[in-house]
Each structure stands twice: as C-alpha cells, then as structure tokens.
Amino acid sequence: MRRISRRLRHLTARVLELPQDVVFDLPRLTMIGDRQLYIENHRGVLHFSPDMLKLRLPNGRLEVSGRDLVIRGIWTEEVFVEGVITQVSINGQGAWNG
Amino acid sequence: MKVSWFHAVRGFVTIRIVGDGTERLLGEAAADGIELMHLRRTSRGELECVVTAGDFFRLRPHLRRTGCRLRIVAKRGLPFQLARIRRRKFFAMGIALFFIGLYLLSSLVWRIEIEGNERLTDERILEAARAEGLRPFQWSFRLPEAGELSRRLQLKLPGAAWVGVEKRGTLITIRVVETTEPEPRELLSPRHLIASEDAVVTRITATRGRPVVKKNQRVRKGDVLISGILGSEAHYVTVPADGTVRGLVWHEYDIVSPLVRKAKTYTGERRTVWHAVLGGRSLKVSGFGSPPFAKYESVLRQENAAWRGIVLPFGRIRETQLEVKYEERRLTEEEAVAEGLLQARADILRKAGADAVIKAEKILHRRTENGKVYMKVLFETEQSIIDELPLVRPQGE
Numbered sequence: 001m002r003r004i005s006r007r008l009r010h011l012t013a014r015v016l017e018l019p020q021d022v023v024f025d026l027p028r029l030t031m032i033g034d035r036q037l038y039i040e041n042h043r044g045v046l047h048f049s050p051d052m053l054k055l056r057l058p059n060g061r062l063e064v065s066g067r068d069l070v071i072r073g074i075w076t077e078e079v080f081v082e083g084v085i086t087q088v089s090i091n092g093q094g095a096w097n098g
Numbered sequence: 099m100k101v102s103w104f105h106a107v108r109g110f111v112t113i114r115i116v117g118d119g120t121e122r123l124l125g126e127a128a129a130d131g132i133e134l135m136h137l138r139r140t141s142r143g144e145l146e147c148v149v150t151a152g153d154f155f156r157l158r159p160h161l162r163r164t165g166c167r168l169r170i171v172a173k174r175g176l177p178f179q180l181a182r183i184r185r186r187k188f189f190a191m192g193i194a195l196f197f198i199g200l201y202l203l204s205s206l207v208w209r210i211e212i213e214g215n216e217r218l219t220d221e222r223i224l225e226a227a228r229a230e231g232l233r234p235f236q237w238s239f240r241l242p243e244a245g246e247l248s249r250r251l252q253l254k255l256p257g258a259a260w261v262g263v264e265k266r267g268t269l270i271t272i273r274v275v276e277t278t279e280p281e282p283r284e285l286l287s288p289r290h291l292i293a294s295e296d297a298v299v300t301r302i303t304a305t306r307g308r309p310v311v312k313k314n315q316r317v318r319k320g321d322v323l324i325s326g327i328l329g330s331e332a333h334y335v336t337v338p339a340d341g342t343v344r345g346l347v348w349h350e351y352d353i354v355s356p357l358v359r360k361a362k363t364y365t366g367e368r369r370t371v372w373h374a375v376l377g378g379r380s381l382k383v384s385g386f387g388s389p390p391f392a393k394y395e396s397v398l399r400q401e402n403a404a405w406r407g408i409v410l411p412f413g414r415i416r417e418t419q420l421e422v423k424y425e426e427r428r429l430t431e432e433e434a435v436a437e438g439l440l441q442a443r444a445d446i447l448r449k450a451g452a453d454a455v456i457k458a459e460k461i462l463h464r465r466t467e468n469g470k471v472y473m474k475v476l477f478e479t480e481q482s483i484i485d486e487l488p489l490v491r492p493q494g495e
Contacts, residue, residue, distance in 0.1 A: 044125035050139045071137035071147075074128050 025058045029088065037064060037081040037088070045074070053081060063089045109151035109175030114144040117166030126160045144169075151177060207236045208268040215274045218257050223272060226254040232263070232270065241265075287488055288336035291324040293317045294485035297345030307339030317345065317483075326489050336489050345483040346457065349446055353473040355438030357429050357466075365421045367391060373415040375400065380415055391421035434471045435464070446477055454481035 013023040021028045021041065030038040039055060039062065046054040046061065048071065053064040069083035115123065127134055137147040149157060151173075161168060183190045210227065212220050227233065230250050231241060241247060244263045251272070252261040262273040291307070299315050307324040311317055326339040371385030397420065402413035429437070439459065447454055458478040465472050 044128070045121045048121055048124070048137065048139065048145070069138075071124075071134070073133065073135050074124060074137065075133065076128050076131070 027057050027062060027090075029062075031085070031088070034066070034085045035082060037085055039079045039081070041077055042079055045079075050083075053079075055079065057090070060091055063087075063091075065089075105150055106175050109173070109177035110148055111151060111154050111170055112146065112148050112172040112174070113154070114140065114146045114169045114171055115161075115166050116144050116169070117161075117164065119164035119166055120145045123160055123164045123166050126164065127157060130156065130160065132156055132160075146171070151175065204268060205238050206268060207232070207234055207238055207241070207270055209270070210234060211269065211271045213271060213273045215258075215276060217276055218255060218274060223251075223255065223274060226251055227272060229254065232272075238265065238268075286338035286340075288326045289338050289489055290322045290326045290487040291339045291341065291343065292485050292487045293319055293321045293323055293343075293345070293483050295319055295345070295347045295483050297347045297483045299323075299343060299345045299483075300480055301344045302341070303343075304339065304341035306337055307341065309341070311343075322487070323484070342482065343484050344480055347450070347479050347481055347483065349477045349479065350462075351442045351445075351473075351475045351477065353438040353442055353471075353475060355434040355441075355471045355473070357431070357434050357469045357471065359427045359429060361425045361427055363423050363425055365423050367421040369419045371417040371419065373417060374412075375402070375415055376412045383414075385417070389419050391419065393423070394419045394421050396420075431466060431471060435461075435473065438471065438473060439475065442475060442477070446479060450479055450481040454479050 009023055012018070013020065020026055025041065027042060028040040030040075041058065042062070043056040043058055046056055048054075048069075050069055051065060051067055053069055053071070055062045055064070064081060064085060065087045066083050066085040069081060069085075072080040072082050074080075117123070124134065124137070132153045133150065134153075135148045137145060140146050157168075210224065210232065212223050215223060224233075230247060232247060232251075242250075244265055248261045248263040251263065252258055255261060255274070257276055257279075258274050259277040260273075260275040264271045264273070296319050297317055299311050299313055299317060302309050302311060302313060302323065304324045307326050308328060310322050310325050317323065323343045324339040324341050326337050327334050328337060329335055369385060369389060369391075372383045373380040374383050375381075397418045399416045399418070400413060401416070403410040443456060443459075446456065456477055456479050460476045461473055462476055463474040
C-alpha cells in the first residue's frame with residue numbers, strides 16, 4: 001500500500017512538475033557563495049562548533065563544515081548559517097533513492 | 099552586532115550558555131518558537147547568542163530541563179536604556195532642562211538693530227517697535243509675521259517710505275528707507291508790520307517792504323511801520339514786509355512792596371529715620387516717636403540694592419528731618435523800594451523780550467501805608483515794537 005502511494009506521488013510530481021522538496025519532505029538549501037547558507041526543513045541541531053554544524057534531516061543528516069560558523073537565526077524548520085563554508089555533505093539513508 | 103530596530107525597541111540580551119546539552123537546548127527553543135540569533139561558539143566552548151528580552155524569560159524552563167546554565171553578557175535596547183535613565187533621574191532632568199532652556203533662550207529676541215535712518219532717531223523707531231511688541235526679551239513666537247510687522251511699523255513712522263523687519267535667529271534688523279521731503283518753505287503771506295505799542299521810533303530798517311515812518315517819529319499802537327504794498331495806487335504788488343523796528347516805550351507800574359518779609363531758615367538740628375523698603379512698601383525701622391522739633395522738613399533719599407547694574411526691589415530710605423524756623427525780617431523803606439523795582443524790571447524784560455533795554459525809570463509817586471510801600475513808577479525801555487498785520491487781497495483780483 002505504501003509502495004503504491006509513493007509511486008503515485010512520484011508520478012504526480014513528475015506530471016505536474018512540482019518541486020521535489022514539497023512532495024517528498026526534503027531539505028532545501030540555498031547557498032550564497034561560501035558565506036551564507038539557508039537550510040529549510042531540518043529537524044534539529046546535533047552538533048554546533050565554529051567549524052562544524054551537524055543537522056538532523058527527516059531522512060539522514062546534513063553536515064556543514066567551514067570556519068567561524070555562526071548561526072544567524074534558528075527557527076523550527078529553518079536555519080540561517082553564516083561564515084566561511086567549505087563543505088556541505090548529506091548522508092541520507094535515502095528511502096527515496098532506493 | 100547588527101540588530102534590527104524592532105529588536106532594539108523590544109530590548110535584547112546577549113547570553114552565554116554552558117552545558118552539555120546546548121544542541122538539545124537549541125532544538126527545544128526553536129520548537130517553542132524562541133528566536134535565538136547570532137549563535138556562535140566562544141573559544142571556551144560556551145554558546146553565545148542574542149535573545150530578545152521577552153524570549154529570555156521563556157528560555158528559563160528549557161535551560162533547567164537540558165541542564166544548561168547561562169550568564170548574561172550584555173543588555174541592550176530601549177527598555178534597558180529607560181531603566182538606566184530611571185536610576186539617574188536628576189541627570190536626565192538636567193539634560194531635558196538644558197534643551198528646554200536652550201530652546202526658550204533661542205526663541206527670545208535678544209537684540210534689535212536699526213539700519214538706514216538719518217532723520218528718524220533710533221529712539222523713535224524703537225518706540226514704535228515697542229508699541230508693536232517688538233522689544234528685547236520678547237518671545238519671538240508672540241511677534242506677528244515679519245511682513246505684517248513692517249507694514250504696521252510703516253504706519254507708525256510717517257517719515258519712513260519703507261520699513262523692513264528681518265529676523266535672523268535672536269537678532270532683529272529693522273531697515274528703514276526715509277522719505278525725501280522737500281525743505282519746508284517759510285510761510286509768508288503778504289503783510290504789513292505795525293506798531294505793537296505807543297512808542298517813539300529809534301531805529302528802522304526794512305529788509306523787505308517800504309518803510310513808512312522815520313526815526314524819532316511818534317507812532318501809536320496799530321500804525322503801519324513797514325508797508326507790504328509796493329508801487330503806485332493803480333499798479334502795486336503785495337509783499338511780506340520784513341525788517342526791524344525799535345522804539346522807546348513807556349511802561350507805568352503800580353508796585354506794592356511789603357516791609358515785613360517772612361524767611362525760612364534751617365536751625366541746623368537734624369534727626370535721621372531709617373525705613374526698610376520691599377517692593378512698593380516701606381517700614382520704619384528706627385527713629386520712633388514724634389520728632390523733637392516744632393517745625394521740620396523731611397528729605398527722603400531712597401537707596402535700592404543693586405547687583406551688576408540691576409536694581410533689586412528692596413532697599414532702604416533715609417529720612418532726614420531738618421528743623422526749620424520762620425523768621426520775620428523788617429525792611430527799611432529804601433530796601434522795600436529797591437526790591438519792588440527789581441521785581442518790576444524783571445517783569446518788563448520778560449514781557450518786552452530779551453533784547454529790550456531799560457533806558458530810564460522814574461518813581462512818580464510813593465507812599466507808605468499799613469506796613470507796605472505803594473509806588474507808581476514809569477519805565478522807559480527801548481524794545482522791538484513789531485507786530486504783523488496780514489494783507490487780505492480784495493476779492494475779484
């Protein structure tokens with residue numbers, strides 16, 4: 001049943017050309033150069049230090065590494081990060097790509 | 099630290115959080131809707147962040163649950179500023195008073211300058227300005243507008259063709275352009291010069307007109323001396339006659355001169371009484387009791403306290419009571435006559451003009467009665483005997 005509903009959602013997303021984050025509850029990252037990073041749809045902070053920010057995602061984790069990282073603002077679903085960002089990595093145990 | 103004006107009005111706190119569960123705290127705070135800003139790790143591992151004053155108190159329960167402790171680093175924003183001001187009431191009042199004073203003093207008129215007047219005196223212009231309320235130490239917001247003010251000033255100053263009032267800060271400049279008036283012509287309508295007294299002419303000079311009388315001629319009051327009609331009977335012009343005519347005039351005087359004179363003298367005895375003055379009232383301070391003199395005169399001298407040229411409304415009055423004595427002095431008959439003549443001479447000179455000269459005087463009759471000397475005196479003076487008589491043109495000419 002779950003499999004069918006997922007296929008159906010997949011289908012509607014393709015047919016109606018809806019953004020994937022809306023349909024599949026995925027994080028949306030907006031990055032301006034290496035200075036600012038805007039992350040929507042996160043599930044909380046796991047670790048925060050000047051050179052590493054780990055966030056929980058609905059499916060997996062997001063790691064932002066860099067220098068002098070500062071969280072400019074944090075809300076229930078959004079995080080605004082500033083600093084020198086060198087790397088962004090997502091290691092999702094993705095149900096969506098399986 | 100850049101903070102929006104909204105936060106500045108609400109007030110915000112910079113805090114440092116210590117503890118193991120700081121990350122968990124972030125999650126809880128975000129879930130509760132507490133807005134944390136400018137999060138960063140300090141070198142000692144503390145989490146520094148900025149939170150609004152309202153959210154700060156909502157943060158408390160989360161701290162306890164996650165086992166974190168916090169320290170306040172700085173408080174900024176309007177509520178904290180106000181609290182600081184509340185603690186320094188007099189300082190704040192001083193600042194307010196300073197600005198109020200500055201505003202009030204700068205809205206006074208301090209100085210009035212007048213430009214461009216030659217015939218009109220400064221005093222007259224200032225007086226007119228004062229009547230319109232324009233004076234030093236006047237509130238400038240009580241003055242009418244400059245245009246209105248200059249219009250009213252111009253109405254008050256007939257000698258001014260244009261008046262401009264300019265206000266620059268606390269200085270008011272009144273610019274005056276005066277009217278150019280022609281020289282007033284001497285009003286001389288055609289006239290005769292006639293005798294003002296019965297006299298014998300001693301000198302006659304006509305600068306304009308035709309002399310009618312000659313030296314040593316006897317004239318009666320009202321006789322024409324210098325005629326204003328030139329030419330023959332058929333062809334003539336009328337001119338304003340002018341010139342000098344002097345003549346011998348006789349004055350008869352009845353003089354009464356009393357033999358007993360009353361004179362006031364000071365005995366030299368005096369007493370000083372002091373009064374204190376406050377405002378318009380005075381109060382006797384020393385010198386009580388009725389004065390020990392039968393008759394006395396009081397001389398008052400007020401001295402007001404003054405400070406740097408400003409007269410203050412309190413001071414003292416020094417009252418000096420001088421004893422006086424009225425003395426009766428008996429004159430001899432000769433002295434009484436001389437005094438009477440002296441008064442008569444002064445009276446003649448006052449009536450006949452300053453250039454009159456008394457040529458001769460003669461006592462015609464003298465008798466002493468009831469302590470007085472009665473005299474009849476004839477004075478002969480040489481004086482100006484001019485009077486003017488306007489020439490009226492006959493109708494139809």
